[in-house]
Amino acid sequence: MSVASEIQRLTELRNQGALTEAEFQEAKAKVLAGQPYGYHQPDGFHQPYGFNVPSASANQMAMILHFSQYLGFIVPMLGFVAPILIxxxxxxxxPELDIHGRIVANWMLSSLLYSLISAVLIVVLIGILGLIIVGLLSLIYPIIGGIKANEGEPWDYPGSIRFF
Known part of the structure; x- marks a missing residue:
């Protein structure tokens, strides 16, 4: 990626609100100096701002991490174990995989908590709706997260509680 296209990408991230002005200036200075630079991480994930932009293989590994949640449909509990092991x-x-691992682990714990609450609420019938919603979100979120990861962007699952 050329310096001009990288500065354009950083400008777009700043315009979208993904980078603050200070982060933009810091990243721009690093790009102009030819130094490695980082990419913006979701709020709440405070890691050093200095590792390289993820490579295609890192993006693919992050996508596999998100999609590995579906292994639970083949072998029970594998959908919880595989992402954590990866x-x-x-x-x-x-290093870029750490962000995606935190996102996935937070969602798995959140969905487990939401499912337990919904199971208790089945007594008043609203729990059935809760279980349906959690089930649908557990099908949809890994797809969106995997696609975003393949593009090199971490995507925080909405409604996920931040445990990590």
Missing amino acids: WQLKKDEI
């Missing part, structure tokens, strides 16, 4: 085993090798 995250923990690869986060040191691929």
Whole structure:
């Protein structure tokens, strides 16, 4: 990616509100100096702003991390274990994967909590609706998260509680 196209990308991120003016100026200075630069992370994930832009293989690994939640439909509990294993085993090798691992783990814990609350609320019938909504979101969110991850963008699942 050329310097001009990278500055244009940073400008777009600033215009969208993903980067503050200070972050934009810092990243722009690094790009102009030829130094490695980072990409914006979702609010609440405060990691050093200095690792390289994710490569295609890092993006694909992050996409696999999101999609691995579907393994629970094949083998029970594998949809919980596989993403955590991928995250923990690869986060040191691929630093960008740590953000995606936190996002997925937060959603898994949040959806488990929402499901337990909905199960208790089945007594008053509103729990059935809650379980349907959590089920649908558990099908939809990994797809959106995986697509965004493949584009190099972390995507916080809406409604997810931040445990990590």
